[in-house]
Every structure is written in C-alpha cells, then in structure tokens.
Amino acid sequence: MTDTTERTFTLPDLGEGLVEATVLEWLAAPGDEIARNAPLVELETTKSAVEIPSPHGGTIVRLHAAEGEVVQVGAPLVTFAVEAPAGDGRTGAQSGIVGRVPTEDEPPRRRGRLRPPQE
DSSP states (O other): OOOEEEEEEEOOOOSTTOOEEEEEEESSOTTOEEOTTSEEEEEEOSSOEEEEEOSSOEEEEEESSOTTOEEETTSEEEEEEEEOOTTOOOOSOOOOOOSOOOOTTSOOOOOOOOOOOOO
C-alpha cells in the first residue's frame, strides 16, 4: 500500500513585478493522473501568455481557480495527491520554479556570482 499526501501548488512569481495572472485554460482536470513537467495550465499576465508545467507527478485533487479567473501570486492554484516519500516528514511542500522542473537524478544548477564591473 502506497501512502499519499496532498501538496498545494500556489501561483508562482512570474517575474517583472507581476502580481496576478488569469487562467486561460486548464490542461488537466481533477482526477487526472499527471506527470511531473507535463503541461498543467496556461496563464495570461499583462505581458504574455505562459504555460506552467506540473511541479509534481500525481493525481489532481482540486483546481482552485476557474478558466477566466484572476489569481494572485501566492494564492492556491492546484492541489495534488502525490506519493509520500518514505521517511520524509514534509507536507505541503511546493516548488516555486517556473518552467521545466529538474528530475531527481539531475545535479542542481549553480548560478554564477555577479562580478563588479571592471574599471
């Protein structure tokens, strides 16, 4: 028997001072099984339309906004039922990553330090 836990993904900061986005189209529905990085939702901001991939693999439990609804950054977007990792006491953890989510076997990317301008 596999234990599951629910994880709620909130609307991430989409950058450039944007504080909200409109749900254009859900690409999955409650009850659907979805893979990590699979297309989840298309959102529109004042600057562009973006497709957000699923940050988790699992079953969609609830969509927190209807198509056409405006969602504030940090507000719940979707809740997943995911397999609970053995020995992992975290609940409700989420990814704030926009774009492709690295797989578990990929090494983390390191960002370079900003250097002061040369005089």
